Amino acid sequence: MAAVGERAVEGRFGPYGGRYVPEVLVPALDQLSVAWAEARDDPEFRGRLDELLRDFVGRPTPLYRAERLGHLLGRRIYLKREDLAHTGAHKINNAVGQALLACRMGKRRVIAETGAGQHGVAVATACALLGLECVVYMGVEDMRRQAPNVERMRLLGAALAPVEAGAQTLKEAVSAAIRDWVTNVRTTHYIIGSAVGPAPYPALVRDLQRVIGDEAREQALAAEGTLPARVIACVGGGSNAIGTFYAFIEDRGVELIGVEAGGEGLDGRHGASLVAGRPGVLHGALSSVLADDQGQILEAHSISAGLDYPGVGPEHAQLRDSGRARYEAVTDADALRAFRELARLEGILPALEPSHAIAWLLNSAEASAQAAASAEGYDLVCLSGRGDKDLAEALAALGDLDD
Amino acid sequence: MTEATVTGGERVAAAFAAARDEGRAALMPYMVGGFPDARTSAAIAGAYAESGADLVELGIPFSDPLADGPVIHAAATRALAAGATLDSVLAIGERIASAVPVVPMVYANMILARGPGRFAQLLVEAGAAAAIVPDLPLDEAGEIGAELHAVGIPLVPLVAPTTPAERRREICRRAEGFVYVVSDTRVTGERDELPDGLAELVGAVRGEAPVPAAVGFGIGTPDQAAAVGRIADGVIVGTRLVRAVAEADGGDAAVGAVGGFIHAARASMAEAGRAVG
Numbered sequence A: 001m002a003a004v005g006e007r008a009v010e011g012r013f014g015p016y017g018g019r020y021v022p023e024v025l026v027p028a029l030d031q032l033s034v035a036w037a038e039a040r041d042d043p044e045f046r047g048r049l050d051e052l053l054r055d056f057v058g059r060p061t062p063l064y065r066a067e068r069l070g071h072l073l074g075r076r077i078y079l080k081r082e083d084l085a086h087t088g089a090h091k092i093n094n095a096v097g098q099a100l101l102a103c104r105m106g107k108r109r110v111i112a113e114t115g116a117g118q119h120g121v122a123v124a125t126a127c128a129l130l131g132l133e134c135v136v137y138m139g140v141e142d143m144r145r146q147a148p149n150v151e152r153m154r155l156l157g158a159a160l161a162p163v164e165a166g167a168q169t170l171k172e173a174v175s176a177a178i179r180d181w182v183t184n185v186r187t188t189h190y191i192i193g194s195a196v197g198p199a200p201y202p203a204l205v206r207d208l209q210r211v212i213g214d215e216a217r218e219q220a221l222a223a224e225g226t227l228p229a230r231v232i233a234c235v236g237g238g239s240n241a242i243g244t245f246y247a248f249i250e251d252r253g254v255e256l257i258g259v260e261a262g263g264e265g266l267d268g269r270h271g272a273s274l275v276a277g278r279p280g281v282l283h284g285a286l287s288s289v290l291a292d293d294q295g296q297i298l299e300a301h302s303i304s305a306g307l308d309y310p311g312v313g314p315e316h317a318q319l320r321d322s323g324r325a326r327y328e329a330v331t332d333a334d335a336l337r338a339f340r341e342l343a344r345l346e347g348i349l350p351a352l353e354p355s356h357a358i359a360w361l362l363n364s365a366e367a368s369a370q371a372a373a374s375a376e377g378y379d380l381v382c383l384s385g386r387g388d389k390d391l392a393e394a395l396a397a398l399g400d401l402d403d
Numbered sequence B: 001m002t003e004a005t006v007t008g009g010e011r012v013a014a015a016f017a018a019a020r021d022e023g024r025a026a027l028m029p030y031m032v033g034g035f036p037d038a039r040t041s042a043a044i045a046g047a048y049a050e051s052g053a054d055l056v057e058l059g060i061p062f063s064d065p066l067a068d069g070p071v072i073h074a075a076a077t078r079a080l081a082a083g084a085t086l087d088s089v090l091a092i093g094e095r096i097a098s099a100v101p102v103v104p105m106v107y108a109n110m111i112l113a114r115g116p117g118r119f120a121q122l123l124v125e126a127g128a129a130a131a132i133v134p135d136l137p138l139d140e141a142g143e144i145g146a147e148l149h150a151v152g153i154p155l156v157p158l159v160a161p162t163t164p165a166e167r168r169r170e171i172c173r174r175a176e177g178f179v180y181v182v183s184d185t186r187v188t189g190e191r192d193e194l195p196d197g198l199a200e201l202v203g204a205v206r207g208e209a210p211v212p213a214a215v216g217f218g219i220g221t222p223d224q225a226a227a228v229g230r231i232a233d234g235v236i237v238g239t240r241l242v243r244a245v246a247e248a249d250g251g252d253a254a255v256g257a258v259g260g261f262i263h264a265a266r267a268s269m270a271e272a273g274r275a276v277g
């Protein structure tokens, strides 16, 4: 594996990770590993990225004390406001970083997959900013349920490539993007949208998302003088979660909790690859996946397009096995209620993805009403994105729920 | 030597040698096992063996075949819907395995689901001669490679036009069975002309590997098969045949179409002969 001295980009996380890809991609992954190992230590690259994160993305994002939610839960709760980043989600951190890297590698054509459309919008935005050609693969079902983001991507000058295979959601969009990359690897950089895929992507995406946790840890210490008791984030592919967790991994007293899509419940259709998956290879990495006994990958299901994926980043599988982080699942219905609750309590419309993290807090407070109120410390939640994109879908589903 | 002591690797070597002795490249048609259904697929396998295939590449349907184009993906999806499994597809291969060496092509996740040791055993029981795992590059071959090696079944490595020379030499040096040369960076599908640089790439692989070099991805006509056969040891035809099955009006028509193509390709290859030794 390509490596630059001791600062090689990790390719394995315990047994997980690796590069299970067609041979044709291996040299491009080698090149990407080397490019990233060099770029992340290059003060000029770092300086340019930091400047864009500050002036274009709007970082640092605030750490907001959610008083009314905290009152309801009987605990102090802080929200890391990635919903306030440019384009409305944490995805922009990765998109801007990788688009800059593409320029550095001399690749002027960029491709991406998207589920919720947030990553697609972020990549289209970064490509507009840097003058790169952009093609976004998106499942037809996701184009339907995330229609506003489809329009945004087109306005930003990206070409949309509808994907009609399979369930027409994120898994097929990733496959289609990888196929494009196999075909055009010499001219094209693939900006994958989460901490998944063949090495070096899981480490690369984490390195670009760790700004969330680095900022949040400092902000939390400034506000409270101590570290949070619990850090909570939703997990689709796992990029906002690993970005948030990473700064706290050595802080042994801080509990790390990842919340997956429980969909209709774990005995029905869901997207809980860590809670209910098995070891397997999907999209180039060994991780925890939803698959049958034959090794066929199963379709995931979630109300939230960004969590509707049968795999997860390999570093989360390692964190789960080591016990450093724990993962739980929250149903569609609970996420929808949390979506509405946060809007009413805090004046914040969260995306359906982080609504899962909020829902976990609401559920756990209910489960231990007394204990929660008296437990020491405070919680920090990554509010990974805003909910405008989900309005139509969420309102319709809430209507059904209330009937 | 009795049949039982012949390893898969030896059968592969013998098939390439027999074609070479006839002054042509070996023809290796690909099929999606279980497509469009088990019965038709078994008939197609039989037609492959009877129409002049020197080896048969047997695709095991997988839900997420990253290295395959839309035609083969769609065929795999349909085969899975019709109930295809690793075992049922290997059973199809087993029926022709005494006539022609069968080379299953299977994605890594299906092997890991069974366990590499158990998988190797299944291949032996089905009489398979070699295996291709398109998403298992050299660096990840590990346990799967070791288990297959232990039972005498070569894990066929792939070389792409993008593979750097140094890496290519390492892949070739360790190669068993044959080297699968991916003829273009485009995903499997059919092409109009032979890509630039193919002759040089195949020449390099033939010089560096102790085993034959077969070229695949994108060969769509008997003429193309003949052109590739002049410079390579083996010619793999995939999408063209899968599409013929997909477009055929019923099982008999499918069997007739693939048999006709294989027959024609082999005749063209024999006529064109070889430009290399």
Ligand SMILES: Cc1ncc(COP(=O)(O)O)c(C=O)c1O
Pocket: A089, A090, A091, A115, A116, A117, A118, A119, A193, A194, A195, A234, A235, A236, A237, A238, A239, A240, A241, A305, A306, A307, A351, A353, A354, A384, A385, A386
């Ligand atoms: C707002 C938001 N949060 C979370 C996710 C899930 O991705 P990840 O687990 O990589 O953070 C998405 C994906 O689209 C998203 O848009």
